[in-house]
Each structure stands twice: as structure tokens, then as C-alpha cells.
Amino acid sequence: MTKKAFIFDLDGVIVDTAKYHYLAWKNLANSLGFDFTPSNNELLKGVSRVRSLDILLSIGKINLSQEEKDKLLAQKNEEYLTYVNQMTSDEILPGITALLSYLEGQQITFSLGSASKNAPLILKKVGLFNKFSAIVDGNDVSMAKPDPEVFLLAAKKLNKSPQDCIVVEDAAAGVQAAKNAKMICVGIGDSTILKDADFTLASTEEFTIDFAKKLID
Numbered sequence: 001m002t003k004k005a006f007i008f009d010l011d012g013v014i015v016d017t018a019k020y021h022y023l024a025w026k027n028l029a030n031s032l033g034f035d036f037t038p039s040n041n042e043l044l045k046g047v048s049r050v051r052s053l054d055i056l057l058s059i060g061k062i063n064l065s066q067e068e069k070d071k072l073l074a075q076k077n078e079e080y081l082t083y084v085n086q087m088t089s090d091e092i093l094p095g096i097t098a099l100l101s102y103l104e105g106q107q108i109t110f111s112l113g114s115a116s117k118n119a120p121l122i123l124k125k126v127g128l129f130n131k132f133s134a135i136v137d138g139n140d141v142s143m144a145k146p147d148p149e150v151f152l153l154a155a156k157k158l159n160k161s162p163q164d165c166i167v168v169e170d171a172a173a174g175v176q177a178a179k180n181a182k183m184i185c186v187g188i189g190d191s192t193i194l195k196d197a198d199f200t201l202a203s204t205e206e207f208t209i210d211f212a213k214k215l216i217d
């Protein structure tokens with residue numbers, strides 16, 4: 001039996017929540033008097049909520065006190081949660097359900113490794129919470145990706161060595177975190193942005209069972 005295990009990022013790998021993050025950040029920027037474009041949103045992929053607000057405020061050239069920032073963080077998350085609360089299993093990205101079922105069938109363990117503090121709720125909404133052997137999310141770590149903390153903690157919870165872990169990530173910061181953890185990394189998205197990944201697939205749909213078999217053999 002393979003010694004390998006998988007660690008999945010959440011947003012952009014398991015579910016397409018980037019569009020909801022974008023809506024909530026855009027509305028926040030608009031309420032502060034500036035626009036926030038889809039290309040600005042790329043800068044926030046894989047980035048923690050607190051750091052995301054700092055990036056957004058620097059785009060709008062706005063300086064705020066910590067108290068004001070805390071209010072905006074709560075406001076953004078409140079709106080984001082209105083979208084999350086409407087999520088169903090229909091929002092699991094293509095190929096993921098089949099992949100997780102295959103891994104389960106092969107008794108290959110897998111963990112979540114996400115920057116999101118909303119990860120448990122999202123997994124419950126889409127019916128995947130009980131599938132993961134371990135969940136490591138934004139509530140468990142003090143250092144954000146590209147720091148390897150989130151993936152190293154996931155490996156520890158799975159009782160695996162880093163070199164036996166395969167990380168699946170859609171963000172450049174996440175690919176860096178995986179490589180900093182000395183893990184194998186599959187990037188989902190643009191291979192120029194995810195150039196440090198060991199493999200890149202244009203979308204989760206390309207993460208076939210055959211591809212998974214090659215990774216674990």
C-alpha cells in the first residue's frame with residue numbers, strides 16, 4: 001500500500017468560493033469609494049483575511065485604525081457568510097467528489113490545509129466535512145502561506161512525513177508553502193503563475209483517477 005497522503009487546499013480546489021470572496025471584497029471597496037477588479041482579486045488568493053484587507057486598503061490608498069479595520073473585517077465576513085450559507089454540494093468543483101471517493105476506497109488518507117477560518121462551515125455546507133481525516137485551517141495556524149506551517153501541521157495530523165504528502169493548491173502562495181514544506185505539489189490553474197508546482201493542471205476536472213494513480217505509485 002502507498003505511504004502517500006493528500007493535503008487539499010479548500011478555496012479554488014474543493015469549491016469555487018473565490019467568486020464569493022470577490023463579491024464581498026468588491027462591495028467593501030465600493031463602500032469605501034474605490035473599485036476592486038477581478039485582477040485585484042487574484043492578489044488575495046490563498047492570502048489570510050487580515051492580510052487581504054491590508055492589500056485591498058493599499059489598492060484604495062486608505063489608512064485606517066486597527067479598530068476600523070476590525071469592523072471592516074467583520075463586515076466582509078458577514079457578507080461572505082450570506083453566500084456560504086447558501087452553498088450546496090453542487091458547488092464542489094468538477095472531479096473532486098470522484099477523486100475523494102477513489103482515495104477513500106484505496107484507504108489513502110487526506111487532510112484539508114486551508115487559510116480559511118470558515119473552512120469547517122464550508123465543508124459542512126457541501127457535505128464533505130466527515131470525509132477528511134484531518135482539518136487544518138486558518139484557526140489552527142499563526143503563520144500564513146507561503147509559510148509551510150499549515151501543511152506541516154496537516155502532515156503531522158495524518159502521521160505522514162512531508163515527502164509522502166501531495167498538496168493540491170490553486171494559489172501561488174500555497175504552492176510556495178507546499179514547496180517550503182518539502183512536499184509534492186499539484187497546482188490547479190495557470191502554469192505560469194503556479195510555476196513552482198511539480199505538476200500543473202488547468203482545472204480540477206483534469207485531476208483524473210489515472211493522474212492520481214500515477215502520483216501515488
Ligand code: BG6
Pocket residue numbers: 010011021044045046047048049052077114115116117118119138171
Ligand atoms: C483562502 C482564500 O483559502 O482563505 C483567501 O484563498 C481567503 O481568498 C482566505 O482570504 C481566508 O478566508 P476566510 O474564510 O477566513 O476569510
Ligand code: MG
Pocket residue numbers: 009010011012013045046169170171174
Ligand atoms: Mg485556494
